[in-house]
Amino acid sequence: MRALSGEAGANLQRIQVIDSHTAGEPTRVVVAGGPDLGEGTVAERLARFRASFDWFRSAVVNEPRGNDAMVGALLCEPADPCCDAGVIFFNNIGYLNMCGHGTMGLVVTLAHLGRLPAERHGRSIRIETNCGVVQARLNANGSVTLHNVPSYRVAARVALQVPGHGGVVGDVAWGGNWFFLASDPCQAIELGRLEELTDFAWRIRQALTAAGITGDDGREIDHIELFGPPGTPAAHSRNFVLCPGKAYDRSPCGTGTSAKLACLFADGKLRPGEVWRQESLVGTVFEGSITVEGDRVLPEITGHAYVNAEAELILDERDPFCNGIPSPCHPPTT
Numbered sequence: 001m002r003a004l005s006g007e008a009g010a011n012l013q014r015i016q017v018i019d020s021h022t023a024g025e026p027t028r029v030v031v032a033g034g035p036d037l038g039e040g041t042v043a044e045r046l047a048r049f050r051a052s053f054d055w056f057r058s059a060v061v062n063e064p065r066g067n068d069a070m071v072g073a074l075l076c077e078p079a080d081p082c083c084d085a086g087v088i089f090f091n092n093i094g095y096l097n098m099c100g101h102g103t104m105g106l107v108v109t110l111a112h113l114g115r116l117p118a119e120r121h122g123r124s125i126r127i128e129t130n131c132g133v134v135q136a137r138l139n140a141n142g143s144v145t146l147h148n149v150p151s152y153r154v155a156a157r158v159a160l161q162v163p164g165h166g167g168v169v170g171d172v173a174w175g176g177n178w179f180f181l182a183s184d185p186c187q188a189i190e191l192g193r194l195e196e197l198t199d200f201a202w203r204i205r206q207a208l209t210a211a212g213i214t215g216d217d218g219r220e221i222d223h224i225e226l227f228g229p230p231g232t233p234a235a236h237s238r239n240f241v242l243c244p245g246k247a248y249d250r251s252p253c254g255t256g257t258s259a260k261l262a263c264l265f266a267d268g269k270l271r272p273g274e275v276w277r278q279e280s281l282v283g284t285v286f287e288g289s290i291t292v293e294g295d296r297v298l299p300e301i302t303g304h305a306y307v308n309a310e311a312e313l314i315l316d317e318r319d320p321f322c323n324g325i326p327s328p329c330h331p332p333t334t
Contacts, residue, residue: 011317015060018112019309020105022144023284024250027105027305028060029073031113033313041079042086042128049074049088050095055323057090062324065313068092068247071102075109078128084117085110086128092245092327097131098176100254100286104144104305107136112307131176143304146254150296151175151262154216162207165200175258175299178215180208181225189228189238191281194248201226201242225256235279246329251303252278252286258299261288265297 015033019026035053037045049057061070071091078086087106089096096102106127110116116125116138124135124147135147155172158180162168170182187193187200201224208214208221215221222244230238241249241256249256257278264270276288286303315322 013315015313015315017060017309017311017313018109018307019311020108020305020307022101022104022251022254022305023280023286023303024282025101025253026067026070026250027073027099027102027109028066028070029075029106029109030060031075031109034074034076037076039079042076042088043130044079045076045086046088046095046130049090057095058324058326059315059322060313060324061090062092062327064321064325066092066324068245068327068329069250071096071099071105073099073102073106075106078126080126080128080133082126083128083133084125088130091243092247093329094244095130096177096244098129098134098149098255100146100148100176100256100258100301101249101251101303101305103127103129103134103136103146103254104303107138107144108142108305108307111138129176134176139302143302145300145302148254148258148299148301149176151258151299152297153259153263153266155213156263156266158213160204160207160211160213162200162203165203168204168207170204171263172213172215172221173259173262174215175260175262176255177223177259178219178221179223179225179256179259180204180213180221181227181256181260181263183227187226187228189226189240189281194281197226197240197281198242198246198248201240202246205242223253223256225253225259227260230277230279231283232279232285235277235285238279238281240281245327248281250280250282251284252280254286254301254303257286257288257301261290261299262297265290265292
């Protein structure tokens with residue numbers, strides 16, 4: 001930390017960030033000024049981040065500097081020598097295993113900073129995340145293609161009683177995060193129904209917890225994904241994704257689209273190489289396809305991300321909200 005000119009005695013910390021959005025969903029990449037997390041894998045450093053530096057997470061993405069929709073990405077050196085970068089993703093209430101839109105934002109940020117190796121333009125770079133290595137490619141038209149972690153469905157047509165809404169049927173699937181994916185003809189997926197969709201999805205999440213329905217190894221299903229007809233003939237469906245901190249995803253959600261592709265493949269509705277166009281609540285689209293290696297479904301998601309700000313965040317220890325205003329939203333008790 002160092003004092004700013006004209007403010008002698010102030011204990012201030014500077015954090016350099018690059019902001020971007022992917023299909024409307026914001027990402028804030030911390031490129032300098034982050035905490036020293038030591039050595040080890042990204043997963044090991046994330047554990048130290050959570051245990052000792054959670055205040056930093058809140059300071060970067062929560063109000064007054066951020067908002068509930070903001071996803072943070074701490075850029076770090078990879079432990080895997082085969083990787084080009086490492087990243088830890090976080091949001092308004094905690095940490096993410098993986099983030100598809102955030103990875104696309106990270107790629108355009110690296111290109112903006114001139115940190116994308118010249119020989120890798122148009123070729124995939126390898127990125128170490130909490131749940132494994134992913135690959136991403138900056139395409140000639142400015143889009144980014146993500147080769148995500150293997151995705152799969154663990155339960156199909158799970159019946160759930162949702163208080164105030166009756167019965168809901170959906171799938172449980174992994175796409176880098178855990179999702180409950182459901183279609184309900186009574187819930188039109190329209191931006192004008194944002195409050196109703198948020199309430200419905202949040203009640204689903206609470207009902208999953210109450211019923212003891214989880215992902216593998218008892219992991220909490222913290223993303224809810226609802227589907228309906230697309231708003232444009234070019235897309236196959238429109239989704240509404242409620243993120244762990246109760247903010248809705250403005251993008252079609254990279255990990256959510258990966259989970260959807262895995263479910264479509266399991267149902268025999270998507271073959272390798274076929275393109276699925278997933279529309280978001282705000283009308284943006286990701287294009288997804290899969291390859292299959294043995295019993296592994298490997299999603300490939302393409303979308304557009306844009307850098308929209310370079311900034312230096314200032315943390316002033318005299319500020320009562322120096323470490324951010326905690327989100328009023330808390331995940332259901334498990």
